[in-house]
Amino acid sequence: MKGAWRAADIRAAEKALMAKLPEGTLMQRAAAGLARRCAGLLHDRFGGVYGRRVLVLAGSGDNGGDAMYAGAALARRGADVRVIRLSDRIHGASYKALVAAGGRPAPAPHGHLDLVVDGIVGIGGRGALRERAAAVVAEAVRARAEDGGAPVVVAVDVPSGVEVDTGDVPDPAAAVRADVTVTFGALKPAHVVGAAAVHSGLVDLVDIGLAGYLVTRPAVEVPDHSDIAGWWPSHASTDDKYTRGVVGLATGSDGYPGAALLSVAGALAGPTGYVRYAGTAQESVRERFPSVVTTDSVGAAGRAQAWVCGCGLGTDERAVGELRAVLATPVPVILDADALTLIADGSMAQPLRERRAATVITPHDREFARIAGAEPGADRVEAALRLAAQMNAVVLLKGDRTVVAAPDGSAFANPTGSAALATAGTGDVLAGLLGSLLAGGLPAPRAAVAAAYVHGLAGRLAAEKGPTTAVDVAAELREAVTLATR
Numbered sequence: 264m265k266g267a268w269r270a271a272d273i274r275a276a277e278k279a280l281m282a283k284l285p286e287g288t289l290m291q292r293a294a295a296g297l298a299r300r301c302a303g304l305l306h307d308r309f310g311g312v313y314g315r316r317v318l319v320l321a322g323s324g325d326n327g328g329d330a331m332y333a334g335a336a337l338a339r340r341g342a343d344v345r346v347i348r349l350s351d352r353i354h355g356a357s358y359k360a361l362v363a364a365g366g367r368p369a370p371a372p373h374g375h376l377d378l379v380v381d382g383i384v385g386i387g388g389r390g391a392l393r394e395r396a397a398a399v400v401a402e403a404v405r406a407r408a409e410d411g412g413a414p415v416v417v418a419v420d421v422p423s424g425v426e427v428d429t430g431d432v433p434d435p436a437a438a439v440r441a442d443v444t445v446t447f448g449a450l451k452p453a454h455v456v457g458a459a460a461v462h463s464g465l466v467d468l469v470d471i472g473l474a475g476y477l478v479t480r481p482a483v484e485v486p487d488h489s490d491i492a493g494w495w496p497s498h499a500s501t502d503d504k505y506t507r508g509v510v511g512l513a514t515g516s517d518g519y520p521g522a523a524l525l526s527v528a529g530a531l532a533g534p535t536g537y538v539r540y541a542g543t544a545q546e547s548v549r550e551r552f553p554s555v556v557t558t559d560s561v562g563a564a565g566r567a568q569a570w571v572c573g574c575g576l577g578t579d580e581r582a583v584g585e586l587r588a589v590l591a592t593p594v595p596v597i598l599d600a601d602a603l604t605l606i607a608d609g610s611m612a613q614p615l616r617e618r619r620a621a622t623v624i625t626p627h628d629r630e631f632a633r634i635a636g637a638e639p640g641a642d643r644v645e646a647a648l649r650l651a652a653q654m655n656a657v658v659l660l661k662g663d664r665t666v667v668a669a670p671d672g673s674a675f676a677n678p679t680g681s682a683a684l685a686t687a688g689t690g691d692v693l694a695g696l697l698g699s700l701l702a703g704g705l706p707a708p709r710a711a712v713a714a715a716y717v718h719g720l721a722g723r724l725a726a727e728k729g730p731t732t733a734v735d736v737a738a739e740l741r742e743a744v745t746l747a748t749r
C-alpha cells in the first residue's frame with residue numbers, strides 16, 4: 264500500500280528533514296532524480312540526450328527550481344535547453360546554473376520540441392493555470408518532436424493546474440497533461456484520485472529521504488498487487504463449500520433480469536464456495552450458471568455470510584421487502600443501484616442504524632447525490648469519508664479512480680480502473696465480486712478495495728480485446744484474479 268499525503272503534510276515533513284541537511288540538499292536530490300528520468304525518456308524515444316530540444320517552463324517557486332536544475336543537467340549532457348520564465352521572480356540559483364550549462368532563455372516555444380518540462384507550479388499551486396502559463400503550455404504541446412510526434416511532457420512533482428490535495432482539475436484546458444510526473448518524497452492525492460490522476464500520466468516517485476518524516480496518516484492509500492494477493496482468501500485442504508463462505512444475491516427483477524446474471528457472474532469469480540440467488544430471475548440464473556442455488560426470495564433462501572442487494576432489483580413493493588429482509592440479516596451487506604435509491608428517502612434509516620455487521624454502499628456520483636444530498640464535488644475522498652462516517656458504512660464511490668472510504672477515516676484509491684468500464688452492467692459484476700469477498704471473510708474496506716482492483720484489471724483485459732461490455736468484463740474476472748493474486 265502506498266500512501267498519498269496532502270501538501271501541508273509534505274511541507275511539514277520536508278521542513279523536519281531539511282533541518283538536518285545542508286541547505287539545498289533536497290532540491291538537489293529532487294532535480295537529480297528528475298534529470299535522470301528525463302534523460303531516460305529521451306534515450307528510450309530518441310536514442311540519447313545529445314542534441315535533443317528541451318523546453319523548461321519555469322514558474323516562480325521551487326518547482327521551477329527543480330526543473331531548471333534538471334534542465335542544467337540535461338544541457339551538460341548536450342541537450343539544447345531553452346527556458347521560458349513565467350514569472351518576473353524565478354528561482355535564481357537554478358536559473359544561473361542552467362545558463363552556465365548552456366541553457367538559454369526563450370520568449371515563447373518555437374521550432375521542434377522533444378521534451379517539455381513542466382516546472383510551473385508544484386505543491387504551492389492553487390487553481391487552474393493563469394492565462395499566460397496556460398497559453399504557453401497549449402503552444403508547447405502543439406509543437407512537434409524531431410520524429411514528428413508530440414513532445415514528451417514531464418511534470419515536475421505534479422502537473423501544473425491541478426488541485427494537489429483533492430485531484431480536482433478546475434479547468435482541464437488550463438492544466439498540464441503529462442506523460443510522466445516525477446514526484447518527490449511521497450505521492451500526493453492529485454496523483455491517485457480525480458481527473459488530476461489522469462493528467463499525471465505515469466507517476467514516478469523519487470526518494471528524497473522523506474519517508475521517516477511523514478508522521479501523519481496519509482490522505483488516501485493506493486493498493487498494489489501484493490496487497491490484493493495478501494488479502495485474497497485462500498482455500499485450505501480442510502475447506503468445504505460452506506466454510507469458504509456463502510454469498511447471497513438479491514438482485515434482478517422482471518424488468519432487469521440481466522443484472523441478476525451479471526451480479527452472479529461477478530460472485531462466481533470470487534473466493535466463496537457457494538452462491539445463492541434469490542429473486543425473479545431464478546430460471547435464467549439456473550440455466551446460465553448451474554452451480555448456483557436459487558430461490559424466489561431472500562426469506563426462502565438459506566443462510567449466507569454476505570448479501571448483495573439492489574442491482575436491477577427495481578423499486579416496487581417486492582424490492583422494498585427484499586431490501587428489508589437483507590438488512591435484517593446479521594451478516595455484511597452490499598447495497599447497490601436500486602437499493603441505494605430505496606434508502607435515499609430515509610425510510611430505511613432505522614434498519615440501517617440497527618445493523619451490527621458491515622454495510623457497504625457502492626454509489627456512482629448520481630446515486631451519491633441521492634443519498635448525501637449533493638454530488639461528491641471536487642474532493643471525492645473527503646466526500647466519501649463524510650458519507651461513510653454519517654452512515655457508518657463503507658462507501659465505494661465509483662469513477663475512473665474508484666474511492667473506498669471507511670467509517671474509521673481510512674480512504675483508498677483504486678489504481679487499476681479503465682474507461683472501458685463505463686458501460687452498462689459493469690457495476691453489477693463488481694457488486695457480485697465484492698459480495699463474494701465479504702462472504703469469504705475479508706473485512707469490508709479490504710473487500711471493497713480488492714473488488715475494485717480486480718474489476719479494474721478485468722476491464723483492462725477486456726478492453727485489450729476490443730469493444731467491451733459487462734459480459735466481457737465478467738469473463739475476464741478469473742484471469743484478473745489470477746494476475747492480482749499470484
Ligand SMILES: NC(=O)C1=CN([C@@H]2O[C@H](COP(=O)(O)OP(=O)(O)OC[C@H]3O[C@@H](n4cnc5c(N)ncnc54)[C@H](OP(=O)(O)O)[C@@H]3O)[C@@H](O)[C@H]2O)[C@@H](O)CC1
Binds near residue numbers: 291325326384419447
Ligand atoms: N520544500 C522542499 O523541501 C522541496 C520542494 N521541492 C519542490 O518545491 C515545490 C514547491 O515549491 P514552492 O513552495 O516554492 O511552490 P511552487 O509550487 O513552486 O510555486 C508556487 C507559486 O506559484 C504561483 N502560482 C500558484 N498557483 C498558480 C497558478 N494556478 N498559475 C500560475 N502560478 C501559480 C504562486 O506564486 P505567485 O505567482 O502568486 O507569486 C506560488 O507562490 C514542490 O512542488 C517541489 O517541486 C523539491 O525541490 C523537493 C524539496
Ligand SMILES: Nc1ncnc2c1ncn2[C@@H]1O[C@H](COP(=O)(O)OP(=O)(O)O)[C@@H](O)[C@H]1O
Binds near residue numbers: 661662682684685690
Ligand atoms: N470513466 C470511467 N473510467 C473508469 N471506470 C469507470 C468510468 N465510469 C464508470 N466506471 C466504472 O464502471 C462501473 C460502472 O458501475 P455502475 O455505474 O454501477 O454501472 P451499472 O449500474 O450499469 O452496472 C464502476 O465500477 C465504475 O467505477
Ligand SMILES: [K+]
Binds near residue numbers: 422
Ligand atoms: K509542475
